[in-house]
Amino acid sequence: MTLKRVQKFGLFNYMGSAIALLQLAYLILLRPLIHSQFLELAAVATLFMVGVIIGRALYYQRSHVVVSYDEEGFLIAKGSKKTESHLWNEFRNVSLFADSSGQLNVRMYFEKDGLYVDIPVSRAGGDAYELRSFVQRKLKS
Amino acid sequence: MSLYAIVDEFERQILKGRARFIADLNESFKDYTINGSTFDLYIRGQTRAKGFALSKFLAWTVLPNYRVAFFGKILRNAADSTRKSILELAEFIRAAIRQQELRWAWLVFFADQDLPSNVQNLVEKFDVQEIGIGVVNAKSGMMIHSNNLLGKSLKRYLHVDRLMSRIGRNDS
Incomplete structure (x- = not known):
């Protein structure tokens, strides 16, 4: 998606x-x-x-943000140059993070309370709660 | 409305800023396990709000930056609703406060029936300063809370009771 x-x-x-x-x-x-x-x-x-x-x-x-994800992992593109991609199985924990402008990000932790990557779902027009549920299912399986 | 749906609505409202007059709770976890105990909802944040320009400057100069947290737990059965289990969880939260260097925490239980009167008494008389306890009855929409400052803030600042009546209206 x-x-x-x-x-x-x-x-x-x-x-x-x-x-x-x-x-x-x-x-x-x-x-x-x-x-x-x-x-x-x-x-x-x-x-x-x-x-x-x-x-x-x-x-x-x-500044334009594009978020793509599937069963394997996700890709975040910010602008025309900066891209970042990861597999779901690289992560151990997930949370929802509201940034200072109130936009929701799905925060992916490589280890509990350690390094993380933010997926700017609200900025890209998606439902952060839905993606979080999807990711939680992936992390549990 | 199921207890899970109520917890979801709680999370949405808090991330929208329902607690902003007392804390900026901005990171939320579902089914979060700390030291072997799992909470249906765990939201953490700090007392210093972010804001923009002037409000950011004011927050930075006036407000202390304490770390605070909100723990939510669904009482699924009678065994969860005993005096002993509530006290154990409160003790557990005290340990989490020390471990995570939190200034204070709220512990809110979601139940679909009234708790036994001895448990209600325990909650209302709970007087540990750094923990505010609340019990939300999903069926009646009523809430009881501990009589300390944090317990009262569940009603005064987080407006948990008003949220429950709103959820009830939307549901009917």
């Missing part, structure tokens, strides 16, 4: 930041050189669109 919900807040955050930076750069660098009102409007609209595209690309490159 693959979970990959787009985090709207994260996406709009990247888009908003990109648009704001481009508009700021426009105000400082280009605006003094443009004297036509039509060109001014066209530049603002174009930069808005460019900001949306850059923000979206940055979100998918850095």
Whole structure:
């Protein structure tokens, strides 16, 4: 099963930041050189669109979370580069962890109260309780 | 609603922040075994809430960072509901508090019938400072608790009784 919900807040955050930076750069660098009102409007609209595209690309490159799991193990991909995969049988214990923003993660312990890996299920649009039950069954078998 | 479903609902509500006025309980285990004793629900956390910006700063500067825990146990049969077994579990929690360096713990029992009166008396008169005990009757929705500060906090801050009546309303 693959979970990959787009985090709207994260996406709009990247888009908003990109648009704001481009508009700021426009105000400082280009605006003094443009004297036509039509060109001014066209530049603002174009930069808005460019900001949306850059923000979206940055979100998918850095923050978009995809969680895939099956009977054998799971894979977490954050952005386009960072991936982590494990087998269920590497772990000894499982818990549910609510992070500071209230999102639920399934926390997988390699040994009891030792090192762990967090699976960001809520961020990826899945049901953390359901995955925890699934994992508990796997760990017991 | 079954006792297991009530425990599940408890877990959901606590992870949503039901206990936030007294502690940030943010990590939950099901069927957790400590030193050979298994609890249906074990939730741990700390008194310092995380929050954002100003609330985070205030929590960091004002609140102490004590580790605390919530133990939940289903009373499945009459043997679980004796004075002796309750006292044994309370003693066990005391050991867990020392072992895990907890500041305090709640121990809540979930039952589907009224406990014998001698056990109810034991719970209500329980006066170990660092353990708050509560017994939730799933059928009647009533809760009894120890008369110490932590026992009272089950009602005052965790609103366990209100949660039970809400579960009852949703069930009917």
